[in-house]
Amino acid sequence: MELTKNKSTDIILRSNNSQNDYEQQISMLTNQNKAYSLKKTSKFYQILFFIFLIICGILVILLITTFYSLIQTQKKLSIALNPFSKEPKLRKLFIENEPKVECKTEACYKATNFILDNLNTSADPCVNFNQFSCGKWLSEQPNDKDHFTIAYDKMLVGISDLFKSNINTDDSELYKNMKILYQSCLNQNHIQNNSDIEFFTYIFKEFGSWPLLENQIQSNQFLTDTHFGFEKILSKLQGLQMPFLFSFLSDEFDSKIIMNINFPKDYCKFQNFYPKSNTTRSKFIKMYKNFLDLIKDSLNIEKNSHSNFDEQIDEMLQVAHRIYFINSDLYQCGRRRGPHEYIKKTIDELDTLFNQNKTNFFNFKKYVNFLNEKATRQIDSNTQVVMFKLTFEYLTNLLKSLNELNLSSSQFQRGFMNLVHFHIIYSILKPSEVFSTPHIDIILPIRYYHNLYQYSKHTGRLNPMENLEMIYKFSREKICANSVLDSFNTPDTEERKELQNLFLTKKFDLSLKNQSNLIFSKLLETTYEVIGKQKWIDENTKSLIEKRLKMMEHKMLFSDEVLQPKKNFSSHNLTSSYVMNKLIMRQYAYSRDFDMVGVEQKNRLHDKEHIFDIFEANLLNIERHNVLLIPAGVLIEPIFNQNNPIYLNYATFGSFMAHEIFHLISDILLHYSSEQTRDNYINKVHCLIDNYEKYTKMYYGFEIDGTNSMQEQISDNFGFLIGFKTFLKEMEMNAHMSDILLPGINYTPEQLFFIRYSQSYCRKRDKLSQKDFEKYHVIHEYRSFQVSLIPEFKDTFKCSSNVFMNLTQCKIFDI
Numbered sequence: 093m094e095l096t097k098n099k100s101t102d103i104i105l106r107s108n109n110s111q112n113d114y115e116q117q118i119s120m121l122t123n124q125n126k127a128y129s130l131k132k133t134s135k136f137y138q139i140l141f142f143i144f145l146i147i148c149g150i151l152v153i154l155l156i157t158t159f160y161s162l163i164q165t166q167k168k169l170s171i172a173l174n175p176f177s178k179e180p181k182l183r184k185l186f187i188e189n190e191p192k193v194e195c196k197t198e199a200c201y202k203a204t205n206f207i208l209d210n211l212n213t214s215a216d217p218c219v220n221f222n223q224f225s226c227g228k229w230l231s232e233q234p235n236d237k238d239h240f241t242i243a244y245d246k247m248l249v250g251i252s253d254l255f256k257s258n259i260n261t262d263d264s265e266l267y268k269n270m271k272i273l274y275q276s277c278l279n280q281n282h283i284q285n286n287s288d289i290e291f292f293t294y295i296f297k298e299f300g301s302w303p304l305l306e307n308q309i310q311s312n313q314f315l316t317d318t319h320f321g322f323e324k325i326l327s328k329l330q331g332l333q334m335p336f337l338f339s340f341l342s343d344e345f346d347s348k349i350i351m352n353i354n355f356p357k358d359y360c361k362f363q364n365f366y367p368k369s370n371t372t373r374s375k376f377i378k379m380y381k382n383f384l385d386l387i388k389d390s391l392n393i394e395k396n397s398h399s400n401f402d403e404q405i406d407e408m409l410q411v412a413h414r415i416y417f418i419n420s421d422l423y424q425c426g427r428r429r430g431p432h433e434y435i436k437k438t439i440d441e442l443d444t445l446f447n448q449n450k451t452n453f454f455n456f457k458k459y460v461n462f463l464n465e466k467a468t469r470q471i472d473s474n475t476q477v478v479m480f481k482l483t484f485e486y487l488t489n490l491l492k493s494l495n496e497l498n499l500s501s502s503q504f505q506r507g508f509m510n511l512v513h514f515h516i517i518y519s520i521l522k523p524s525e526v527f528s529t530p531h532i533d534i535i536l537p538i539r540y541y542h543n544l545y546q547y548s549k550h551t552g553r554l555n556p557m558e559n560l561e562m563i564y565k566f567s568r569e570k571i572c573a574n575s576v577l578d579s580f581n582t583p584d585t586e587e588r589k590e591l592q593n594l595f596l597t598k599k600f601d602l603s604l605k606n607q608s609n610l611i612f613s614k615l616l617e618t619t620y621e622v623i624g625k626q627k628w629i630d631e632n633t634k635s636l637i638e639k640r641l642k643m644m645e646h647k648m649l650f651s652d653e654v655l656q657p658k659k660n661f662s663s664h665n666l667t668s669s670y671v672m673n674k675l676i677m678r679q680y681a682y683s684r685d686f687d688m689v690g691v692e693q694k695n696r697l698h699d700k701e702h703i704f705d706i707f708e709a710n711l712l713n714i715e716r717h718n719v720l721l722i723p724a725g726v727l728i729e730p731i732f733n734q735n736n737p738i739y740l741n742y743a744t745f746g747s748f749m750a751h752e753i754f755h756l757i758s759d760i761l762l763h764y765s766s767e768q769t770r771d772n773y774i775n776k777v778h779c780l781i782d783n784y785e786k787y788t789k790m791y792y793g794f795e796i797d798g799t800n801s802m803q804e805q806i807s808d809n810f811g812f813l814i815g816f817k818t819f820l821k822e823m824e825m826n827a828h829m830s831d832i833l834l835p836g837i838n839y840t841p842e843q844l845f846f847i848r849y850s851q852s853y854c855r856k857r858d859k860l861s862q863k864d865f866e867k868y869h870v871i872h873e874y875r876s877f878q879v880s881l882i883p884e885f886k887d888t889f890k891c892s893s894n895v896f897m898n899l900t901q902c903k904i905f906d907i
């Protein structure tokens with residue numbers, strides 16, 4: 093009896109569903125035994141036979157239920173574990189029923205809390221997985237905040253820790269400079285009291301006066317052409333990284349680095365500053381006047397208003413209109429439209445071309461000579477320049493059109509200079525962007541920002557200062573850390589190496605590099621395996637994919653070279669003036685960029701290290717270099733913690749890496765595979781595209797062309813499948829921390845994988861900006877939700893339906 097009971101218990105307990113049945117059987121059995129002992133009749137053998145029958149009956153029932161539940165469990169598991177060998181299913185079955193161990197480490201408690209800070213348990217995962225995994229986050233966190241911004245923030249805190257301490261005599265020259273910049277940035281008193289005087293004194297010395305600011309000078313300076321240096325002013329603006337009309341920067345082209353003429357980045361913002369109605373015109377004038385008054389206050393200039401104020405404003409706006417709006421239909425706020433056609437000319441040839449277009453006040457060669465003045469290396473008339481045909485068209489039309497303005501040359505010069513000064517002040521006041529989170533780096537006294545903000549609030553269009561409130565929300569320390577990054581993380585410089593070295597050796601766990609290399613190789617292994625399994629990909633393409641993946645270079649976290657000891661560095665002569673320090677560093681970055689012109693790409697510093705910015709909290713796949721960049725910035729909490737159960741790291745970091753790997757595969761499937769394979773691929777991807785279009789239409793009411801984001805959708809899909817499968821394989825092998833549970837949270841490792849993946853994209857955005865946002869990356873909410881559209885999800889969460897939010901389950905890859 094005991095033996096039978098124990099045996100049954102063993103078997104039955106393996107299936108939770110049968111637990112109650114078992115208890116009933118046991119209690120029946122016990123009652124039978126009680127009845128038997130009370131009666132003590134003479135019909136001993138009869139009863140014994142009767143009991144024997146009952147026991148047999150019970151045993152048969154037990155066997156049937158056990159067998160049934162065993163099959164059920166196997167069925168469920170076999171879906172998740174389908175691709176693997178037969179034995180693991182059974183082994184898995186036993187593990188499933190052994191009481192699992194809860195992880196009690198600090199990392200696990202932290203991970204639990206973080207998951208709970210996102211999760212909304214009252215939502216049904218089978219109905220809307222984004223609401224389930226992110227519901228709490230969405231209701232509590234501000235717009236645009238996500239896990240990546242938290243990681244970036246955390247890194248900024250680490251960086252600012254590096255620069256808080258006093259300067260030590262044994263600090264490297266560069267470390268000293270970084271500390272000086274950081275500490276001058278923290279010195280808000282100095283900024284509020286002195287920075288504008290320092291700034292404008294410098295600017296007026298470099299660019300000449302602001303005509304509307306000084307009556308005296310304007311009458312003399314703007315009478316003759318010889319005093320007006322159009323080319324000189326444009327080159328100086330370029331040197332301060334405040335490009336005007338066009339920007340002139342080095343770019344990689346074929347094997348060499350050459351100059352690239354392009355649209356100024358802020359073109360769209362300038363357009364929005366131009367007053368388009370009478371109301372905004374008067375607001376614009378008021379803002380402009382206020383700027384002048386603020387400067388006059390600081391510089392102790394008398395506040396007499398100009399007799400010809402309106403006339404000057406009118407001239408300025410005429411010039412501005414030509415610059416901002418000529419051929420602007422060719423551009424959508426600076427974004428290129430139409431074919432990517434380039435022209436490639438030498439400086440000489442370009443000069444002739446500009447001259448042919450009657451742009452007599454613009455001499456291209458002269459402009460280049462001025463640029464040379466600020467750089468160490470010189471570019472000559474044979475240096476090649478590349479630009480889009482559209483940019484050239486814009487420029488020649490612009491120069492021609494400026495020439496045809498109905499203004500005398502002194503009026504033009506006055507208007508132009510009034511605009512240049514506005515441009516300078518705008519360029520220094522505008523918010524910077526950190527991961528799409530605008531913040532304001534206070535460089536001038538706060539009143540200047542408020543003045544600009546008042547105006548941009550009235551224009552009601554794109555509002556570059558809409559986050560002015562963030563001045564007070566964003567900690568100054570983080571802003572200053574970002575400022576150090578901005579100034580010393582210039583590609584191809586020793587500065588960048590030194591900054592990376594400081595951060596890595598003092599604030600980063602270097603052992604993470606080996607760990608992530610290991611994860612990477614495991615993901616690649618799964619990738620080969622999964623690609624090999626796809627019947628819809630022909631064999632040639634499969635081997636091409638494998639070949640290309642093996643050729644792919646990957647840069648993991650940081651280059652070991654940055655850990656090498658450093659040479660002596662030159663000093664940047666930084667001072668206690670933050671605004672001047674920023675200008676010095678801008679000029680330095682410009683001259684370093686200029687120095688790259690003519691350099692063979694393969695000779696570029698550290699062989700492609702220049703594209704590797706360890707501080708990025710993002711992964712990048714640089715197709716033209718066949719390089720996958722996995723910067724250290726992405727291995728920061730909450731994205732990654734090496735003490736986490738591995739399913740959490742595979743859900744985030746693992747899936748992101750596999751996403752990037754797939755970009756390469758997708759490129760092969762689309763462009764280098766057989767026609768049949770490509771057609772198969774496109775057919776399969778259509779399921780995703782249709783879903784996305786259906787979803788945006790249904791929930792946002794707008795039509796979106798899903799093919800734009802096709803690459804991202806399919807890479808997401810592949811990413812989480814490979815992440816998931818690699819984790820399952822690890823669990824098969826009993827890998828450390830593979831099936832340990834999180835404390836106080838009642839989900840299986842598989843479920844937690846899905847939850848944690850989905851949570852990576854918890855982010856709220858205001859609905860109006862959704863349409864514009866991330867044309868090539870899918871709306872976050874959808875990225876978060878998409879993981880629930882695969883068959884493996886339904887089984888993991890035991891969903892009865894296979895249709896979520898009226899969308900289709902897309903099975904693209906057999907894993």
Ligand SMILES: [Zn+2]
Nearest residue numbers: 751755804807
């Ligand atoms: Zn991508």
